[in-house]
Amino acid sequence: MNDHQSTLPDPQRILAAVVFSDAVGFSARMAADEERTLGLVERDLLLMRQICEEKQGQVLKSTGDGLLMYFDNALQAVACALEIQKKLTNQSKSLSDEDVLNHRIGIHLGNVYLKDNDIMGNGVNIAARLQTQAEPGGICLSKTVYDEVKKTLSVKATYLGLRELKNISEAFPVYQILLESPRTRLRSPAPPLRQDYRNRQVLLDKVSHYWIEGVLETSLQRRVALELGLDSRDDLLDRPWSLLWRSQDTSDLLPPETRAIAKFDDLGASRSLLILGAPGSGKTTTLLEIARELIERAKYDVNLAIPVIFNLSSCPGKRQTIAAWLVDELNRKYQVRREIAKTWLQEQKLLLLLDGLDEVNPTNRESCVEAINQFYQDHGQTDLIVCSRIGDYEALQTRLQLQGAICLQPLTPEQVKQYFLNSGEDLAAIAQIIEEDSSLQELARSPLMLSIMSLAYQGMSASELQETVTPEERRQHLFDTYIQRMLVRRVADKPYQDQQTKHWLSELARQLVKDSQTVFLIEGIQRSWLSRKSHKFEYNAKLFSILGAMVGVTFSIILPNSATFFLFEIGLSSFFITTITGAVLGFVSAVCWAVFRQIFGPRVFSPLGVFSYSAVTGAIAVLLGLQATRFYEDWIIYKKSYLVFGDQEALPFLSVIYAASAILFLVVAKNPITPYNKIQWSWFWAKEKLIDGMLWGLGFGVLFGAFSMFYVFIALANHPGFSTSANPNLARFLAPFILGIPLALIVQLLGGLIAFLIGGFTGTDVDRTTKPNQGIWQALHNSLILGTAAMVILGTLAGLVGESILAGLALGIGVGFASGGIAVLKHGLLRLLLRSQNRIPWNYAHFLDYATSCIFLQKMGGGYIFSHRLLLEHFAAMKSQPGGQTK
Structure with missing residues (x-):
């Protein structure tokens, strides 16, 4: 029967099952093509009416894009809803995407009043609010309905938890039935594997722990629980498909109590929303409230995208695509392996919540908007929300190409x-x-300023x-x-003086502004924190010297006579000679780099600049070695020692060794300090890295083999024994190949073995635990584990082939440094220098926790964020005085 012919008894209060349906994204589609959308809605509502009549229900009224239906019991109501969604899904398979409408359905069983072909009461309100909780293509049930049908239900109903429904006083338990729909088919055609599911849940927990528990529930704005008005600002978007002309600065005030999440849901599939507002108006709080709702939904439905929050302050603009930047952020901020992050982005399994467009460096802001637009075009099924201060956004020439925009109104x-x-x-x-x-x-x-007023x-x-x-x-x-x-x-237990606290917070705030960062990770401290050239030179000189000393120690262990590589023996131990010489080489490299950097500027990073720097460094180091040899010449003769190579023979070999070491020092210094994840063994990655390691090993093997062949050829040319042999020329020709080629193969195999070990121990897909400076502590842990394992394996192999076990131990130390030790060394050295300049305290984590207890910072996982951008800007504007004072 239709709604015009339905008749009901006289007004009475009875128990009834109420069904509400709603078309997803109806408003947006009406704005785009009104006539076509009305035709699609009429088509689907006709189908619903037919099914309702078949299931012995009554259509009471049309709500424009949905129906209000009435049933005598919950079984009939749920059967009708299931049949509607099933037939709509089958219908969509033969339609183009433009002709498909998704619908939500809510069902509640409760007491209602029946009068004049209409029903009223709280039960009707609950059913209407329930449909807003459903995913597109889904059916939401109240607990009373679920209890009635759970024994006979043929499909799975997922418990969504307690939900706050608009105009309903208490939180309401909600269940959802989600059949296959066009949207879910695109999202995930098959249940996730166990590891995929674990990775998903870990990331959801991290986003919830970092942002909801760590930021939203402790935010200053939350202390002022007042309802904010919303303004529709679609006029600030670039929507070429829209036929609606708007004058500049046009806005439409949305109905009171309209929630941002409802506006986002109304946008339908591939939702995208811009949230604007004045500083301190509650943009981030609104974004996080949306995130909390989306996280709750995603926890109970693996077909939904994973909501992840990113701060756009570090957006690189044209230097990197948004997709590549997101992979970096997932790896650095959420400890997600890059391979997993790339897969999630490619398969569009993430719901991106991008905060702080106004915090992007002004020189990169236009290109950042362009990059977001390009990403949205390339990833059309990815839901997206962007937040920005309205003044900074309006100043841009480029507009975001999103579906909707809202502006938060002041109190x-x-x-x-x-x-x-x-x-x-x-x-x-x-x-x-x-x-x-x-x-x-x-x-x-401003909600923020009102909250600060109440505290201050x-x-x-x-x-x-x-x-x-x-x-x-x-x-x-x-x-x-x-x-x-x-x-x-904090008078009673104050661990830091007030002026010192303000000084260190102002230093941190200025550095975050300089680096265009919002979230601070202790392991994220980089060489860029050193602002003065003298400080950078001090850092390079100490780092290069330490690395040089380590190279010298390695030489002395692998080759007991390695002091001869440094031109002289002075009766001291080889270990001491090579260590001192390596440290001197490191210092010379730092001085040469500083000079070249000053003279040539950025051009020094070109291949020609690096080659010139290394060549000059090698030449100066050789000259210093010759001067040292001459200085000790009399003592060397007295000790009846000798120069193995002789001055002229050693020069080519040594200059190349020194030049290569100088390049190694530079590469280590210039690479950013990279945190590490927990390790786990992977045969797949071990095999992959084995091939790469053997290729690199072959390259180094050819290099060392060539130098060995050169050395042997020169040495044999002056050896008296070969001049008396049967064929001295043939002997001199073959001997270098007999020694050099095996050496090249040995180095190749050694490179493959080391890469096999390091590559096999990969990071976990998504690391679950997070604590301050975890990346550096994990790097130290990885270095010790892999270094020790390499020492045992390589030392045993060295002993089996008749070489010194110490050679294997030295290589194990090298493996340890390559797998995290260098990051620990650079981080520790940088922290010492910054502490000596009073830029940071000794125990940074303890200080940041103290600042969090003072409500200056908020802790999110292993990182920290200022309570608000305005507070960060205030600290950054403080002027430092000698002795760590601020004003």
């Missing part, structure tokens, strides 16, 4: 006044002053609040007062 004067009235005597003074102070009134309209001005008298005049002075005074009040709270 109304009535809301601010009511807030202070409800706060009691503690804020009585500010409530009195704000009536006459226009600058305070303007600041209080609590218990203060009216006279203390009347010291400033201009809005800028008022804001400065407000933040200064807030900082001081938060510090005073």
